[in-house]
Amino acid sequence: MSFPPLDTALPAGVDAREHARLLRKVHEASLCGRPAPVRLRPVIEDSWQRMRRFGIDPDGAPPPRVTRLDELHTYRSSSPIAEVLPLIRRSLVSVADEADHIMLVTDAAGQILWRDGSHRMRSAGDRVGLVEGAFWNEGSTGTNAIGTALVVGRPVQVYSAEHFVRQLHTLTCACAPIHDPRDGRLLGAIDVTGPVNTIHPSTLALVHAVAQLAEAHLQSIHHTHLERLRAVAAPLLAGLGGRAMVVDEAGWTAAVVNMEPVRRVLLPTLRDTGTAWLPALGECSLEPLPGGWLVRPLDVEGDTPSTVTLDLSGSSPTVSVAGPSGQWSHRLTPRHAELLLLLAVHRRGRTGVQLSQDVFGDGGRVVTVRAELSRVRRHLGGIIESRPYRFVEDVRVRVDYPENPADLLPGSLAPEIRRLRNAVPDGTPMVALGDDVAT
Incomplete structure (x- = not known):
């Protein structure tokens, strides 16, 4: 799956201190209801909207919840990231030490499982709750690189007053999620955090590269497991x-x-x-x-599936297919979730050009759209037709939306998905009817 270019926090050619001062003015104006001097980046603007809905206090947020030590050991031992932790440490710890940063590895809930790095920065982390066992999801600590990256499912850098909670304005952090290469499941994230004056655009690229390296190593472990299973299966299949x-x-x-x-x-x-x-x-x-x-x-004539359910109500989009002999579910990538939602909303179908415009805001990305839909159709058998792309007529399609429209694929920057989010007033439950979203 491809992502847009990394969205670093510091615009090219901008002085970091001046930008931090500007962000503090934006933060103050936003909290006071005044017009801000500049707009926030979309990923930060969307996150701040979630913070207001969560009721996060920017001046008095409580310290993050910290799990007990025995529970932390259990979480560590059960995390697939433990298998690639030595690789992550070799790649980042020395860099974090030299740059006066700390390296953090979390699970999918934002709980910090491991922490390494400079002694001075670890002491600073202690003061704000960046400690092993602490939960740094958005609901606990507001907008921050860990929590926001886990929500949007892609690398995120957060600088100074882009943090919703003022106590974190002295920090800069870059985080990249780690996914299970077998099924796309979110496993956790890697974060590098340091003092605000140490921001560098390349930090996000480095963390992202290490996350990709970790995923590649997990893929290698999976291939080794398949080889073992193949050896066991050979006499059985013979x-x-x-x-x-x-x-x-x-x-x-x-x-x-x-x-x-x-x-x-x-x-x-x-x-x-x-x-x-x-x-x-x-x-x-x-x-x-x-x-x-x-x-x-079994080589028997069977009925085709009758119901497809696209579940977007939680943090991990899934598609479930119910047929005559039961039901199965498949975890979706963010891009595939976008495409299936668009086909569910537009039951009469969308051309490749229309979907390219819906997803990228550019009708010239048809080749990319076709490639992604080819992968989706392999997973879903004969459920999706082409020319135009649409669900087959005799299949019932249901969409389970999040309770709040702002939580609809929150990491998506696709123009049509953003339109669907804004089609329903904030706080109004969502339902899908026909070719649009209705209240």
Whole structure:
């Protein structure tokens, strides 16, 4: 998945101290209801809107909640990031030490699991609650790089008075989320924080590069697991006469026999042997294996799925498909969530040019749109048609919206998604009817 260029906090050629003074004027004007001298960056402006809705006090925010030490050890041991922590430390700790910064690694809830870096900055972190076990999501500490990056799902740099809480105006921080390469699930984030006078645009690029390196290493670990599963599956598949495949617990294919290989299948929620309709395969039997599943297409005529549910009510967008033999769910990337929402809202369909305009504000990105929709259609089987792109007519599409319209894909900068957010007054519940969003 591709993101727009990194949105650094310091505009090119701008003096950092002057910019900090300007941001303090913007902060003061915004809190007093006066016109601000300049507009905030969209990612910060959106975050501040959430802070007002949360009721965060910019002058008297309570210290972040800190988990007990025994619970912290449990969170650390269960985090997949623990497998790549040595790599993260080798990449960032020495840099953080030399730059008078601290390096923080969090889980998906914004809880700081590990902290390293300069002694002076760790002492400063102690004073504002940047300690191991503390929760630094937006709801706890206001706009900050950790919490905001976890909300929008992409790298974020926050400088000085871009922090909603005044106590944090002395800091600059850059954070990048880490996703599970198997299914796109948010695992946590890497953050580098330092004194406000140490801001540098390249810090965000560095943190982002390390997060990508961590994801690549997790991908390598996954490939090793598939190789082991392939070795275990080989004698089992050799004794089967029909079509069959062995996949891991996330649906990635380890081995196939008597059929064309499928890179990944979307598995339903099963704990034991059962049958289910799967995209591209139809009705299948599924049997559990150590570390995966044996999948055997049944070669029977089955009904197509009847209901597609796009769940945008939480922090991780998902799509669920219900058919004659049960239901399965798939976690969506931010881009795929945008595209499916647009197709759900515009049931009569959208051309590639229209979707390019909807997502990028530019009708010339059709090739990118087609590539993303090709990936979506592989996951969803025959549910989406092309020319124009749309859900098939006999499938019922339901969208579960967040309670507040401002929480609709909050990390999306797509013009049409921003229009949908603004189509309903703040605080009014959202529902989807026909080709638009109605109250």
